[in-house]
Amino acid sequence: MHVETLGNGHPEYTVVACVHGDETCGWHAFNRLKASDVTPQAPVKFVLANERAFKLGYRFCDADLNRAMPGDETSEKHEVRLAARLHRELVGTTVIDFHSTESRGCPYAIVTGEDAASRRLARSTGLDRVVDMSHLGGGVTEHVTGVAVECGYHDDEDAASVAHRILLHFLAAQGLIDRPYARSTPEVYEVFDDAPGRGFAFVAQNFRRVEEGEVFARKEGTVRRAPAPFFPVLMSTHGYDDRIGFMARRAGRIDGE
C-alpha cells in the first residue's frame, strides 16, 4: 500500500485507487492532479491500495480486497492483511474509491452500508446514476462515509480521463478546490439479487429495464429470462466467473442536502 498526502495536516478525505490492482484509472487521475496547478485547500490523502497487485497487473493476489474488509492482520492472505491496514487509513475520513469495470454503462457511483451520508455524498460525484449495493454487503466504503465510482471500461484509456474529471468535481463539490461544479440528483438502482451463471453472454443493456420473460443472457442454446422486470447493473459477458451480474430495482432520486 502506498499512502501520500497533498497538503499539510490531518486529512479528512481519502481518495482510493487500485483496490483492484488492474483498475488503474484512479491512480492516473491522482497523478494528473498532482502534476497540475490545482492545489486542495485542505489536506487530502491518496491511497494506492493494492500496490502489489497493481505492480503485477493483477486484480488481486490471494483474495478480492473489496470483499476482505475489515481484514485480519494475522491472515496468510495478502489482501486480508492489507484490508486491515486499509481500514485503518480510511476510518474517520470521507472516502471516494475509484474503479473501472468489464461491464458497460459507466460512469456511475456505488454506495454500500445503507447510510444516508454516503448517499448524499454520491451527489458530489456529479454522476446521474447510483447503484446501491447494500443488499450484498462488503466493499471498502461499507464502514465509512464513502462512495465508489466505476469510471469506464477496463481497456478504455478514457476511464482515466473520466476518473480525473470525477475527482475534480468531487473535490470542488466538497469545498476542497475552487472550481465550478453542479451536484447531481442521481437515480438510485438498488441491487436486490445477483444473476448467477457461468459462461453466459449478456445480451441486454445495463440500466435499461428488462421485462418479464425477456432474454437477458445466452449460452449454447440455453437462455436466461427475467422472472420479473428488473434493471441489469454490472452485468457483462466476462466480468465474473460465476455470475452474469446483478439485478436492481429503481428506487427514486437522491436530492436535497
Ligand SMILES: [Zn+2]
Ligand atoms: Zn473494481
